[in-house]
Amino acid sequence: MAKTAQQPVLVIMGVSGSGKSTVAGVLAGKLGWDLAEGDDLHPEANVAKMHSGQALTDEDRWPWLGIISDWITGHVEAGVPAIITCSALKKKYRDVLRAEGVVFVFLQGSKDKISDRLASRHGHFMPPSLLESQFDALEEPTEDENYISLCVSASPAEEADEVIERLGLHPVTGDAEAGAK
Ligand SMILES: Nc1ncnc2c1ncn2[C@@H]1O[C@H](COP(=O)(O)OP(=O)(O)O)[C@@H](O)[C@H]1O
Ligand SMILES: O=C(O)[C@H](O)[C@@H](O)[C@H](O)[C@H](O)COP(=O)(O)O
Numbered sequence: 001m002a003k004t005a006q007q008p009v010l011v012i013m014g015v016s017g018s019g020k021s022t023v024a025g026v027l028a029g030k031l032g033w034d035l036a037e038g039d040d041l042h043p044e045a046n047v048a049k050m051h052s053g054q055a056l057t058d059e060d061r062w063p064w065l066g067i068i069s070d071w072i073t074g075h076v077e078a079g080v081p082a083i084i085t086c087s088a089l090k091k092k093y094r095d096v097l098r099a100e101g102v103v104f105v106f107l108q109g110s111k112d113k114i115s116d117r118l119a120s121r122h123g124h125f126m127p128p129s130l131l132e133s134q135f136d137a138l139e140e141p142t143e144d145e146n147y148i149s150l151c152v153s154a155s156p157a158e159e160a161d162e163v164i165e166r167l168g169l170h171p172v173t174g175d176a177e178a179g180a181k
Contacts, residue, residue, distance in 0.1 A: 002148045004167045005101035007081040009072050013088035013141075014107035015134035016126045017118035019152050019159065020085040023107065026160040028083050032172035034075065038086035039125075041067045051125040055133035058092075065096045076101050089137040094145060105163055106141050109152035 010027070012020045021037060028035035042064050046056055068086050075082040076099050088094050094104060111131065118128035141147040148166050150159055164171060 002103050002146050002167060004103060004169070007076075007079045008101050008103050008167070008169075009075050009081065009099070010083045010103050010105050010163070010167075011072070011088055011094075011097055012083060012085045012105045012107065013094075014109075014152075015087060015089065015114060015138055016131060017114045017121065017128070018107035018109055019117070019156065020087070020107060022156045023105075023150075023159045023163070024083050024085045026156045027163060030160055030164065030171040031081070031083075031169060034080060034082040036068075036071055036082070036084045038064075038068055038084060041071070047125050050130060051127070053127050053129055055130055055137075058090075061093065062096075065093055069096050069099075072097055072099055072102060087134065089134065090139045091142070091145075094141065098145075102146065103167060104141055104145060104147035106147055106149040107152050107159075108140070108149045111135055113152065 012024045012027075014020055021039070024035060024037075027033075046060050046064060049056060049060065065086075068084060071084060072082075086097065088097060088104065115128065115131055118131060141149065148163070150162055152159070154162070163169070
């Protein structure tokens with residue numbers, strides 16, 4: 001079971017299209033917490049590479065993970081609870097992000113399910129053709145990591161409520177249902 005700190009930082013992780021941005025947005029609204037999109041923190045060259053249909057390498061990802069790690073550390077040190085999205089596909093990437101109070105929320109779904117979602121997502125730099133490489137890179141979190149995993153079959157509001165309930169968090173509304181729809 002994941003340990004929840006007084007002022008946690010949630011890293012919403014999973015392959016492209018698993019619903020990280022969507023669930024993180026709903027959660028941040030319910031909790032009133034700071035939110036950052038890992039996608040927005042990529043160096044420009046990474047975005048251009050993915051846009052052109054090429055998967056990132058470890059070397060491409062390290063600088064990006066460093067920026068995300070700094071954001072997380074800033075919040076941990078300030079004692080400000082927060083949510084950030086990051087695919088965090090490999091254990092060695094999560095090792096860079098891990099800090100006191102960090103909980104990984106892994107959005108887990110089948111390739112078919114997520115592929116359907118990506119097919120209907122428009123206006124994003126990440127092409128659906130890269131999904132295969134995302135699953136190839138994915139190393140699911142293991143027991144020694146502070147994480148929960150969620151099956152991505154519910155609505156975004158239900159998924160956010162599940163995170164709130166399982167981590168014992170407190171929505172600003174005082175009601176996990178409020179603002180969900
Ligand atoms: N729980 C959900 N149920 C149905 N569709 C969803 C859900 N979560 C996300 N989506 C849709 O799936 C697509 C991918 O979601 P997104 O949040 O962009 O994923 P990620 O940030 O992991 O790439 C989007 O079109 C989004 O609207
Ligand atoms: O590590 C990577 O290969 C990329 O960072 C990728 O995993 C990430 O997910 C992109 O930022 C795409 O954005 P979406 O996840 O929002 O599709």
